[in-house]
Structure formats: C-alpha cells, structure tokens
Amino acid sequence: MTVEELLDKNMITPLLSPLTPPLSVSALNRLAREMLEQTLPLTWVAGEISNLTRATSGHWYFSLKDASAQVRCVMFRGRNQFIDWRPENGMQVEVRATPTLYEARGEFQLQVDTLRRAGLGALFEAFEQLKGKLEREGLFESARKRSLPRFPQCIGIVTSLQAAALRDVLTTLKRRMPGLPIVLYPTPVQGADAAPQIVAALQSAYRRAECDVVILCRGGGSIEDLWPFNEEMVARTIVSSPIPIVCGIGHETDFTIADFAADLRAPTPTAAAELVSPNRTDLIHKLVLHQTRLLRQARHQLDTLSQHLDYLARRLIHPGRRLEARQAALGNLNQRLHQAMATAQERRNWHHRALARRLQQARPNFSTWQAILATQAAGLIRAMHQHLTHTRQNTARLVSHLSHLNPEAVLQRGYSIVLNEHGVIVHDSDQIRIEESLNIRLASGSARVRVTDKST
Structure with a gap:
C-alpha cells in the first residue's frame, strides 16, 4: 500500500497504535521513500563535493556538504555521461536531484539528475541558448566546414603573446616543420574586452590573406576565463572566415561555441598545431x-x-648474310611458284576436257524437237478452229433466245407499252387516274392519250 493510499484512508495515525501489527524494516523504508519522493519535488541543492567515488559500473557516489551538514548523493551512469567536465573533491557545485531513501540501508540520499559548477548556472544557460540558436541557423553543419590544406605555405596564430598555449603551438610547429612560415595576430584571450579584440584579430587575418590556415587557441581555464570564445560575435566571425579555422581552446573536456563554429576542433592547442602542420x-x-x-x-x-x-x-x-638468306628464300619461292602454276594449269586443262565431254553428251537433237514442235503447232491450230466454231454456234443460239425476249419484237406483233407521266410502265388500272395523260409506245413511233374512263 502506498503513502497516498494510507493518507486517503487516514491510516497513518493507526500505524502508531499499540494494537497495530508492527511493520517490517523493508516496508517501513519503502513507505518512507515513497513519502519523501512524493512530498519533496525535484530541486536544486548547492554544496561542496567530498568522498567522490567513481564505481566500475559507471555510477558516481559522493557527499554534498556545507558548513553544518552533509547528504549522500548518487548519480547513475545514464545521467553522468552527459557531464562534459570532471568533478573533483572540494568543488562547489549545484545538483538537481530528487530526495529519496536507499531502502537497503535506510540512508537518506539525493538521486542526482544533473550537475553544474556552483555560480555558473547562468553562464551554462547562456551557453546552451546561444549554441541552440546558432545550430538552428546551420552555422555548425559539417557540410559548411572546409578541409585543411595538406601542405600549408603559411600558418596564422590568433592568441595572446603571454599565453602558454602560444609556446606549446610554436614548439610543436618547430618540431614538426621548422621552416614553415608563421604569422602571429596577437589579441587578449581573457577578460570582458577580449571578444571584440579576438574578432579584430581574425578580421585582420582575413584581410591580409597571408595564411592558408589559422589557429585560434588559448590554454585551459574556468568557464569565465574561456567565455570570450562563447560570444556570438566571435562565432559569426569564425563562420564568415575565407580561411580554414582550427580551434584549440582549453583542455580536452573544454567546449566553447568557437569550437562548434570552427572548421575543425582540436582538443588542445598542441593538437591544433599537429593538425595543421605536416x-x-x-x-x-x-x-x-x-x-x-x-x-x-x-x-x-x-x-x-x-x-x-x-x-x-x-x-x-x-646484311650480307641477310641478303643471301633472302635470295635463297626467293629462289625457293620462285621454284614453288612455277610448280604451283604448272599444277594449276594441268588441273584446269583436265577440268576443261571433262566439261567438254559432258557438254557433248548433253547436246540436244534439234531435228526431233522440230518435228515435235510442228506436230504440236498443227494440233494447236485445229483446237483453235474447233473452239471458234463452237463459240460461234453458242453465240448464234444465245442471240436467237434474246430476240424472243426483246420488247421490240413484241411491239412488232401489235402490242404497245403504256407509260405514265413519270415514265413508269402501267400494269394495272389502279396506277392511272381519270384525265391523266399517258404515253403509248408502238412498234413504230408513240402516241399521247388522255384517260376518260377506266375499269378494273
């Protein structure tokens, strides 16, 4: 049963009654944990780290203390992996945590969600806001960034003349490529006025166009020391550079806005010098x-x-031996040519004789064929006369038949053809009307009459 259920049923007070069965230790600790987690919200707590232990599991265990009290804290691996700096004993920090109870030991502790250096919350918030803004604008996209020249002819360095990072960079460049020209663009890298001067140094490098690549560097420090490299004007100046920019700022765990805006980030100034120089x-x-x-x-x-x-x-x-060999080969070829020609001529003669014999055997007998043709011509003429006679007889018979069917022949026997005004032959009295004009065609000539009467 949870604390809420106990409160709803008003069962907290009866737990104190002597008649109530005693709770087990685990049940008591569970109720206490639930009451703590539901009563105290997620909150920020400030204090000093002590007794810090990093377990092999990846979890962090430490105490958070002030002048008069301390509390145990645990930060699980799933949360502490997002911390980009290394906490140490004695550091003043602020933790966002949930008050809870470790049931197995009955110990009150804070379950830490996130961790930041004390007093730097506003700076971290400003850092995250600017980073998000520039990232949404596309200033950190990898497609925008340029590759470094493989063999630069000149290297520019933007940093302070008093910076230890300058000595590290120069030492590294001298060790790796002693004869490589270097141009220094001095500027303060710390303080309230550092950002505009860093911008001016970078723009001077752009304007003079002496270098193939520029290193922007400084040594490690607190977030306040590195803050000029988190300014928006510095980031936008880096992005607008016509020259590849390599940032080597602070230590490996230090990240600035300039690192994200640069074409390449180096974990240290020395690493930046190694990246740009062969x-x-x-x-x-x-x-x-x-x-x-x-x-x-x-x-x-x-x-x-x-x-x-x-x-x-x-x-x-x-050459003399070569000519002798050529002459011998030519003589051999000449002899082979004569032999081949004689053999070919003999073969052609034999072939011609064979063809002559075959032609003689295949010669036709013209007298026989002429007699056959004469006989066939006479038969063809007789057949033609017979066909013509038969055709004339058929034609005469057809003419005789047609003469009987000729209307003119019927008219010669005294008949006539009656046609109405439209030239249609009249077969029936129903086809004519009284007073209608009719044409009568006779064997010789025609007549026009008017109907005065008709009968069926």
Missing part, C-alpha cells in the same frame, strides 16, 4: 621510402632493358 619526420621517412622504391624500380627497368638489348643483339645479323 610532420617533417614523417615526410622525410616517406620521401626516403619513395626514393628507395624509385631507385629499385629504375634498377629493375635498366636490368630489363639490358636483357632485352642482349636479346636484340643476338638477333642482329650481317
């Missing part, structure tokens, strides 16, 4: 390797050409 020792080593390979290849090529020259020398023959 390593002279490595280049010499690669050069020696390439030289060795080139000499080996050249030697191999010379050996191959020498061997090929010896082979060609063995094939080289005196």
Whole structure:
C-alpha cells in the first residue's frame, strides 16, 4: 500500500497504535521513500563535493556538504555521461536531484539528475541558448566546414603573446616543420574586452590573406576565463572566415561555441598545431621510402632493358648474310611458284576436257524437237478452229433466245407499252387516274392519250 493510499484512508495515525501489527524494516523504508519522493519535488541543492567515488559500473557516489551538514548523493551512469567536465573533491557545485531513501540501508540520499559548477548556472544557460540558436541557423553543419590544406605555405596564430598555449603551438610547429612560415595576430584571450579584440584579430587575418590556415587557441581555464570564445560575435566571425579555422581552446573536456563554429576542433592547442602542420619526420621517412622504391624500380627497368638489348643483339645479323638468306628464300619461292602454276594449269586443262565431254553428251537433237514442235503447232491450230466454231454456234443460239425476249419484237406483233407521266410502265388500272395523260409506245413511233374512263 502506498503513502497516498494510507493518507486517503487516514491510516497513518493507526500505524502508531499499540494494537497495530508492527511493520517490517523493508516496508517501513519503502513507505518512507515513497513519502519523501512524493512530498519533496525535484530541486536544486548547492554544496561542496567530498568522498567522490567513481564505481566500475559507471555510477558516481559522493557527499554534498556545507558548513553544518552533509547528504549522500548518487548519480547513475545514464545521467553522468552527459557531464562534459570532471568533478573533483572540494568543488562547489549545484545538483538537481530528487530526495529519496536507499531502502537497503535506510540512508537518506539525493538521486542526482544533473550537475553544474556552483555560480555558473547562468553562464551554462547562456551557453546552451546561444549554441541552440546558432545550430538552428546551420552555422555548425559539417557540410559548411572546409578541409585543411595538406601542405600549408603559411600558418596564422590568433592568441595572446603571454599565453602558454602560444609556446606549446610554436614548439610543436618547430618540431614538426621548422621552416614553415608563421604569422602571429596577437589579441587578449581573457577578460570582458577580449571578444571584440579576438574578432579584430581574425578580421585582420582575413584581410591580409597571408595564411592558408589559422589557429585560434588559448590554454585551459574556468568557464569565465574561456567565455570570450562563447560570444556570438566571435562565432559569426569564425563562420564568415575565407580561411580554414582550427580551434584549440582549453583542455580536452573544454567546449566553447568557437569550437562548434570552427572548421575543425582540436582538443588542445598542441593538437591544433599537429593538425595543421605536416610532420617533417614523417615526410622525410616517406620521401626516403619513395626514393628507395624509385631507385629499385629504375634498377629493375635498366636490368630489363639490358636483357632485352642482349636479346636484340643476338638477333642482329650481317646484311650480307641477310641478303643471301633472302635470295635463297626467293629462289625457293620462285621454284614453288612455277610448280604451283604448272599444277594449276594441268588441273584446269583436265577440268576443261571433262566439261567438254559432258557438254557433248548433253547436246540436244534439234531435228526431233522440230518435228515435235510442228506436230504440236498443227494440233494447236485445229483446237483453235474447233473452239471458234463452237463459240460461234453458242453465240448464234444465245442471240436467237434474246430476240424472243426483246420488247421490240413484241411491239412488232401489235402490242404497245403504256407509260405514265413519270415514265413508269402501267400494269394495272389502279396506277392511272381519270384525265391523266399517258404515253403509248408502238412498234413504230408513240402516241399521247388522255384517260376518260377506266375499269378494273
């Protein structure tokens, strides 16, 4: 049963009655934990870290204390992995935590959700707000950033003349590439007026266009010390750079807005110098390797050409001997040509004789074919006369039949054809009307009459 259920049922007071069965320790601790978590909200607590332990599981255990009290705290791995700085004993911090009870031991503790350095909450909030704003504008996109030149001709450094980071960068550059030209653009890197001067130094580097890449660096420090690199004007000046910018600010765990805006972030100033400069020792080593390979290849090529020259020398023959060999080969070819021509001529003669014999055997007998053709011509003429006679007889018979059917022949026998005004033959008295004019066609001529009477 939860604390809320006990409160709703007014069961807290009866728990104190002597008639109430005693609670187990685990039940008591569970009720106490639930009451704490439901009564005290998630809140910020300030204090000093002591007895910090980082367990192998990744969880952090520490005490948070002030001048007169302390409280145990736990921060689980799923939350502390988002902390980008390393807390240590003695640090003044602010934790956002839930008051609770560790039931197994009955210990009151704070379950920490997030952790920040004391007094820096406003700065962290400003940092996150500016970072989010610039990120939404696309200033941190990787597609915008440029790659560094592989072999820069000149390197620019924007930092303070008194910065320890400058010595580290110069030492690293001298060790890696001693002859590489360097241009220094001095500027304060700490203080309230540092940001505008950093902007001015960067713009001077852009305007003079002396360098292929620029290092913006300074050593480590607190968030207040590094704050000029979190200013919006510095970030926008870096983004507008026509030259690749490498940021090496603070230590590996220090992140600034300038790091996100730059084309490349280095964890330290020394690392920034290593990123922008080629390593002279490595280049010499690669050069020696390439030289060795080139000499080996050249030697191999010379050996191959020498061997090929010896082979060609063995094939080289005196011109007189070459001419003799050519003459002998020409004589042999001449003899073979004559033999081939004689053989081909004999083969053609034999073929011609065979064709002549076949032609003689296949020669036709013209007298026989002429007699056959004469006989067939006479038969064809007789057949034509017979066909014409038969055709004339059929034609005469058809003419006779047609003459009987000719209307003119009927008119010759005294008949006539009656037509109405429209030229239609009249077959029935119903086709005519009284007083209608009719045409009568006779065997010779025609007449026009008027109907005065009709009968059916």
